[in-house]
Amino acid sequence: MPRYPTRHAPILALLIGLLALAQAASAQREPDPTDQDPVAATWIWLSDAPLNTQGYRAPEQSPGPAALDLVIQELRITPTTRNSQTLVRPSLAARLGAQLASLPLEERLPLLNYLAAHEELAAELAFLLDPRDDIPAAYRVLARLIEAHGDRVAELAPLAAAICVVHDQPGARRVNENTIPLIDPVELFGYYEANERQMRFNLAETPATLLVHLADATGTIAEYDWARARYRREKDLGKRYKEIEYDTRALTDEGYTKRVTEAGGYSLQSIRELGGVCADQAYFALSVGKALGIPACYVRGKGGDVSHAWVGFLEQTGRQSVRWNFDAGRYAAFEDVQGTLKDPQTGETIPDAFLSIVSMSNSASLERRRSSRALVDAASRLGLQAFQDGTAQGIGPDVAARQLDLLESALRTDLGNLRAWTFARNLLTRPASTLAQKEHWTMAVDQLAAQMHPDFAFEMLAPFFAAEADLNIRFNLWDWAATRFAGRPDLAARARLAQVRIMLEQDRRPDAILAAHAVFTQHPDAGPYAVEALVLAERLLAEAGRQDEALEMYRQAFETLRAPRRMKQNFLAQTSWYQVGTRYAELLEAAGETRKATLLRTRLDR
Numbered sequence: 061m062p063r064y065p066t067r068h069a070p071i072l073a074l075l076i077g078l079l080a081l082a083q084a085a086s087a088q089r090e091p092d093p094t095d096q097d098p099v100a101a102t103w104i105w106l107s108d109a110p111l112n113t114q115g116y117r118a119p120e121q122s123p124g125p126a127a128l129d130l131v132i133q134e135l136r137i138t139p140t141t142r143n144s145q146t147l148v149r150p151s152l153a154a155r156l157g158a159q160l161a162s163l164p165l166e167e168r169l170p171l172l173n174y175l176a177a178h179e180e181l182a183a184e185l186a187f188l189l190d191p192r193d194d195i196p197a198a199y200r201v202l203a204r205l206i207e208a209h210g211d212r213v214a215e216l217a218p219l220a221a222a223i224c225v226v227h228d229q230p231g232a233r234r235v236n237e238n239t240i241p242l243i244d245p246v247e248l249f250g251y252y253e254a255n256e257r258q259m260r261f262n263l264a265e266t267p268a269t270l271l272v273h274l275a276d277a278t279g280t281i282a283e284y285d286w287a288r289a290r291y292r293r294e295k296d297l298g299k300r301y302k303e304i305e306y307d308t309r310a311l312t313d314e315g316y317t318k319r320v321t322e323a324g325g326y327s328l329q330s331i332r333e334l335g336g337v338c339a340d341q342a343y344f345a346l347s348v349g350k351a352l353g354i355p356a357c358y359v360r361g362k363g364g365d366v367s368h369a370w371v372g373f374l375e376q377t378g379r380q381s382v383r384w385n386f387d388a389g390r391y392a393a394f395e396d397v398q399g400t401l402k403d404p405q406t407g408e409t410i411p412d413a414f415l416s417i418v419s420m421s422n423s424a425s426l427e428r429r430r431s432s433r434a435l436v437d438a439a440s441r442l443g444l445q446a447f448q449d450g451t452a453q454g455i456g457p458d459v460a461a462r463q464l465d466l467l468e469s470a471l472r473t474d475l476g477n478l479r480a481w482t483f484a485r486n487l488l489t490r491p492a493s494t495l496a497q498k499e500h501w502t503m504a505v506d507q508l509a510a511q512m513h514p515d516f517a518f519e520m521l522a523p524f525f526a527a528e529a530d531l532n533i534r535f536n537l538w539d540w541a542a543t544r545f546a547g548r549p550d551l552a553a554r555a556r557l558a559q560v561r562i563m564l565e566q567d568r569r570p571d572a573i574l575a576a577h578a579v580f581t582q583h584p585d586a587g588p589y590a591v592e593a594l595v596l597a598e599r600l601l602a603e604a605g606r607q608d609e610a611l612e613m614y615r616q617a618f619e620t621l622r623a624p625r626r627m628k629q630n631f632l633a634q635t636s637w638y639q640v641g642t643r644y645a646e647l648l649e650a651a652g653e654t655r656k657a658t659l660l661r662t663r664l665d666r
Contacts, residue, residue, distance in 0.1 A: 098127035098153035103176045107159050122157025123497055124150055132438050144431045151434035155186040164194045174206055178214035180625040185221040185435045189266045192406045197228040201245050202366050208246045212564050217265045222271035223249055225405045233278040235343045238326045240278040259353025267421045272356035274406035281591050283328045287351035297373045298388030300345040305335035317486035338369045342389060355635040361397040368394055382422045384415045396587030397549040413515035414478060421476030460487055468504060475508060488524035498524055518551045535562045552581050553586035573600045584620050591639050611651055614644040638664055
């Protein structure tokens with residue numbers, strides 16, 4: 061059994077005694093569920109004997125859910141739900157009861173002693189954990205951290221919580237042919253704890269949802285010590301990407317093994333010495349960032365037929381404001397390509413736009429962040445109650461409307477609460493969601509996110525626009541999106557392409573051909589979406605027996621595009637200019653205009 065600091069051992073006995081005194085004082089009047097603090101009552105409930113031979117207790121029997129239900133019933137929901145603070149303690153109690161009941165009693169009791177004495181740490185981890193996490197394993201990581209680092213774990217609660225949710229399962233980072241394991245969580249916490257003052261971000265105050273991008277550090281502590289010593293004064297992390305020499309033979313020589321891989325012992329030092337490709341450049345930069353306490357991530361995108369990797373990192377933009385910078389290593393050919401990354405907590409692939417919105421939590425106080433999460437718990441609890449009442453078939457419109465109100469309030473409390481965003485989006489994709497709800501949330505997303513985070517706003521709107529059953533209404537929703545995001549050619553083109561597909565569903569093929577061609581002519585700078593529109597128009601022309609029109613369409617399209625500056629062939633091949641030109645050359649050759657096709661290919665293969 062883990063041995064934690066002994067001065068916290070009597071805490072449960074003290075709580076039990078205080079609870080007994082409170083119960084005796086209130087014995088002369090009618091019992092009131094609000095007499096007891098639900099978190100204190102939950103600690104006591106968790107410390108009792110288990111109810112089954114496996115050592116688990118039924119979380120619904122804990123004090124938290126009943127207390128949460130009571131507050132939800134009395135909660136007055138407004139756009140800002142000013143009384144949402146009343147949800148926080150019941151929500152925390154419900155989470156702690158469900159999470160810690162999953163541990164056998166012999167593992168649970170030592171943790172209870174520590175967490176009851178350090179409720180800020182308990183709340184940090186409890187509110188961060190997600191049903192997709194291996195919750196018992198996350199608490200076992202916490203037990204290891206406490207045993208090794210004692211009270212420092214509570215002092216750096218956001219960092220500790222982030223490490224627990226990332227290290228609940230063994231993990232590694234794959235960088236092409238190289239696999240680098242996660243640094244042991246105890247060693248990693250020790251590194252950040254020992255070098256806390258040198259870290260760029262405050263490890264005791266930065267939201268854990270951002271610190272998960274420190275917690276997924278891979279390699280060795282020795283590499284991090286080297287990087288910290290070498291780059292401690294570095295302010296522009298993007299320079300570290302460009303510092304790594306590109307191993308160009310890896311692009312041209314089939315069967316060639318990169319120098320850094322051939323040498324063995326893949327490390328930050330060997331990458332700097334021997335170079336690599338974009339994946340190695342991104343890995344080097346993000347690792348240097350993590351060594352300096354800068355949350356950073358590995359981003360990848362696909363343009364044309366070639367994938368590319370670049371780095372994202374958190375940077376300070378004001379006293380309380382931060383933003384994710386995705387520019388380092390993101391060459392011009394990928395400016396309109398959506399980047400994706402692996403969520404360190406869930407392991408799921410997510411758009412880089414999701415991180416942009418999460419960064420907004422840094423501007424919200426800890427109190428507001430927890431209120432926001434409690435509001436999401438309340439919305440989830442309403443759905444569970446509907447399920448238990450047998451109405452899950454259509455969590456009816458009244459329940460869904462109340463859930464959406466709670467979620468909107470959660471977002472107006474903490475704009476960076478990604479769970480609230482995705483929960484609302486999922487509700488709005490259900491067949492039972494009304495047009496009025498879609499329209500209201502369209503305006504809410506526009507107001508809250510579209511100006512500063514257009515990529516995220518589009519990712520939010522697209523699923524519930526696409527889920528609209530009425531084709532005419534769906535067409536109009538996309539028309540609004542194309543107009544609203546007109547300043548972003550890639551987003552406007554995506555919206556117009558969605559309208560083309562609706563025309564096809566309506567069997568309006570001649571209109572669809574014109575509309576697809578118009579997507580390119582109106583948004584030639586929309587990158588892959590402009591090319592996609594042109595390819596779609598060509599296919600529709602072929603199906604209509606009008607192949608001869610495709611050649612003229614591609615001629616006009618190619619003349620519209622400006623030839624890019626000199627760049628390596630693999631990046632050139634991902635530009636609209638090259639892709640449209642290549643297809644135009646193929647059509648010229650098919651039409652018997654071989655000389656023109658040859659001249660064009662020579663121009664393309666410059």
